[in-house]
Amino acid sequence: MSSPLQSSARPALTIVGSINLDITATASRLPSPGETVGGAVLRQQPGGKGANQAVAAARLAGSSRMVGAVGQDDAGRNLLSAMASAGVDTSSIAQVDAPTGTALVLVDSDGENQIVVCPGANGSVALDGVTFGADEAVLCQLEVDQELVLETARRTPGFFALNAAPAAPLIPELLERCDLVIVNETEYALIPALKNAPLVAVTYGGDGSAIFENGERVAEAPAVRVTDIANTIGAGDAFCAALVLALRSGLEHSHALAVANAVGADAVRDPASQPALKTLEHYIEATRPAAAAGSPATK
Template sequence: MKHSTHQPLTVLGSINLDLIATTERLPVAGETIGGGTLSRQPGGKGANQAAAAARLAGSARMIGAVGNDDSGRLLLEALAAAGVDVIDVARRDTETGTALIVVDREGENQIAVCPGANSEVVLDGVDFAGDEILLCQLEVGLDIVLEAAGRHAGYFALNAAPAQPLPLELIQRCDLVIVNETEYALMPELADARLVAVTYGKDGAALYERGNLVARAPGRRANVVNTIGAGDAFCAAVVLALRDGLPYEQALAVANAVGADAVGQQSSQPELAPLMSYIETVGPALPA
């Protein structure tokens, strides 16, 4: 199936090696849980979103940094294999970013991130085209996100995670902000944002304009294996769907379908079909 015609999408963000321990349940403070299994896989919100965008749209560009180590090399190879242009990913002497993750049998997780080279992302020598979409997150420095928002004249989307206070100038610059329900509650300043997509897990997603609900789409049933990359797949999908001109409800439904596909796979950078496949599966938007 052919891809629809998408605007170029560039992702600025984190690139991590995920070290994942899968256990029966998540430990509480001070507790040791035995019997787990360990896996290593590509991750980082930025890299996950870039890989998802490339698989959905046929191509994507990544801006970030990895260490000059074996982990960095493997992560770049994984991105390139997904169809991501990695020419703007710098190699640093600092170690590659790493995420320590515990996942239980229901797919819920606990994550601790060691940023490593993600703390050394710079935009020197990076150019932005006016017709491209720029998608950022907050696992790299807020100063870099602000610089990118100021330098890029085109469509600007922000996955405001991890949650933190945001300056008004950044909120006003965003064409789209994407958060989960917990992050939305922690950042009341998002009520002033132009457009905010909020995810509610199995309960679906909604869009708010200046704090007012304008669209909602229910969640889709899924066999939950791993939730780590699902939100990132949703982010890439909702940005692409909205920029393709889909109505709000349909764009949310398509992104929910992509997220449901993602949670059924073990990888944080899951295999995804072209976006048009999900559009055809969802069908036209339902009447309001």
């Protein structure tokens, strides 16, 4: 019997969400309020939580689809080209009369960051002409309007996942329609409604990740130790894409978490917000011995 990743005629994962140009300054340390820190290195690169997840999914599974919006400017055209070259289907990305979304990012030598987002065209994302198949997994985040996310969930007949970031109170119907919610430990604490949600994955940085069913911790996986951290910005997005793909491929919960942790570890070693990744199958095989050992919380 083929897995969902193999049997679907559509891309392995469709992402509805944000597309940004990341303008990043890397300095020895982050400034305090009112302080200027010199000697930084400036770079521009593709970003946005939605686009990051779409590119990660394409690199892991060979294909993905992005539903979003960019401006009719050079930044928008460059971002479309970058996503397409990574294997993302960009046919559902609108080019609108608004500036392409931009994120201003400060990163220190340890990879810690501060981010200010100017949403621009992301405020114009719509589902006009977009359909989702019953065998299609869909992943959203909260960098676009939550009403749009809810409409996406309503239209998704198959698996719907939400990366509830940035943290915000969730519309009750949206939470009810989620097959999976993914958050970090801070977001988990800031959204009390998640404590009793059917299926929630939580990341804990150096302490790994866990899955909760109706508030009960049912699976966990340790973090992969990384000493050469280059950038933490895209790691959470790569984790989200990997976890959805791993669960959809039929892996049990602790193995899927181990796969996503390994993908996240590779992501932080790469200075790009859309890091180079190996195939999902590579990470599945690389984590199989650890997953086979199991843990008391393994499901």
